[in-house]
Amino acid sequence: MVLVDYSDSEPEEDEKETRRQDPASLADSNILNRKRKTPPEPAADLPPLPAGFQDLYSTATRASTQDDPSLHGGRKRSVPHVEGNWPTHVYLEWHPSQTGxxxxxxxxxxxxxxxxxxxxAKGAEHAVHSLLQSDLSAALPLHISLSRSLVLQTPxxxxFLNTLTSHLRSSSVRPFQVAFTSLKWVPNFERTRWFLVLGVQKPExxxxxxLLKASNDAAAIVGLPPLYASGGFAAGGGLDDAFKGKIQKTPATRGRQTEQKDCSDAFHVSVAWSLKAPEEDLRDPMMQSEVAAIxxxxxxxxxxxxxVVKVKIGNAVHSASLATKNDGNERGILG
Structure with a gap:
């Protein structure tokens, strides 16, 4: 028995012949061809992501339940992790543009x-690590601290969040801008890391x-220490020696509001860090010609x-919008 060979094109020829004999099929074919030649409609622009989307992914996945500096480039926790304690931070967040x-x-x-x-003495401990990107080269936000690294218990x-919200609302602070004035190296409280920080100009x-007073008052009411009240460095919760003298040393007293003095020289944005202190003659980067030019x-x-003021409690980030109106109907933070 012999099978008859035929090319794949033969069924198509038969179909074409049928369409020649059927005007309806011919019309359908012409419509189909026109649709194929018509360029697709451009896709509509996707709506922007909600402002709180980035807050959902603000914390990296925990790689260990214990403090392991080898997992974090030699860094050590300034506040050890304890079950039932909630690391807390009040801050202003900045997502630099590509140009920035x-x-x-x-x-x-x-x-x-x-x-x-x-x-x-060159080595890994003296390396300067940028805070602009994660290990996977993803852009990271920067911030201005409005509190120390606080530790809240579950109750x-x-x-704390309700008290802070009330104090922020009472501050009547509206959206504002800041500029930068300087660049310097300063240590954290334990002097286990040094930070390259941008000094912030006092806003108008x-x-x-x-905002700092509102945050410090809320911390004092629950018995936690205020920021910029007893020296040290701000990235770890206090200041370096260059900032001392302008800041009142007020102990944290439960239920008592702190007197706020001008801490403008203390506010900053950390942009990089190093495990070891730069040599004495390198601690003022503004003396370098290239840095000064930039x-x-x-x-x-x-x-x-x-x-917006951000409040991070554990892995949860709460956003408090600043007031946007200045009339009788003004609605403040979270109001």
């Missing part, structure tokens, strides 16, 4: 290159001091707007 990130990256690279060339979480209506040309012109 490029300027900051150039600044960090200039500091790192000069420090590496001048250090007598304190809601009272003293908004930073007003500060004068680009960074001094940068303005950063803030409209």
């Amino acid at each position: 990130s490029n300027i900051l990256a150039d600044l960090i690279n200039s500091v790192n290159a000069y420090q590496t060339s001048q250090h007598s 304190q979480r809601d009272p 209506r003293d908004e930073l001091n007003r 500060l004068e040309k680009d960074l001094n012109k940068m303005r950063v707007s803030f409209e």
Whole structure:
């Protein structure tokens, strides 16, 4: 028995012949061909992500239940993890634009290159690590601290958040902008890390001091220490020696509001860190010509707007919008 061979094109020829004989099929074919030649409609622009979307992924996945510096480039916890305790931080968050990130990256690279060339003891501990990106090169937000690294117990979480919300509302702070004035190296409380920080210029209506007072008062009411009240460095909760003298040393007293003085010299944004202190003659990066040029040309012109206060309790981030109106119907934070 012999099978008859035929090409794959033969069924198509039969179909074409049928369509020649059927006007309806021919019309359908013409419509189909026109649709194929018509370019697809452009996709509508996707709606922007909600402002709180990034808060859902603000904390990295925990790699260990114990403090293991080897998992974090040699860094150690300033506050040990204890079950039932909730690390808490009040801050203003800044997501630099691509242009801003490029300027900051150039600044960090200039500091790192000069420090590496001048250090007598080179090594991993002296490396400068940028805070602009994660280990996977994802852009990271920067911040201005409004509290120390606080530790709340479970029953304190809601009272602290409610009290803070009330004090922030009473501050009547509206959205504002800040500019940068300086660059310096400063240590944390334990002097286990050094941070490269941008000094912040005092805003027009003293908004930073007003927000700091609201945060410190809320911390004092639940018996926690205020920020910028007893020296040290702000990234770890206090200040370095350069900031002492302008800040009142007020103990944290439960239920008692602190007297707020001008802490404008203390506010800052950390942009990089190192495990070891730079040598004494390298602790003022503004003395380096390349750094000074970037500060004068680009960074001094940068303005950063803030409209929200962030409160991070454990892995949860709460956003408190600043007041946007200044009339009888003004609605404050979370109001």
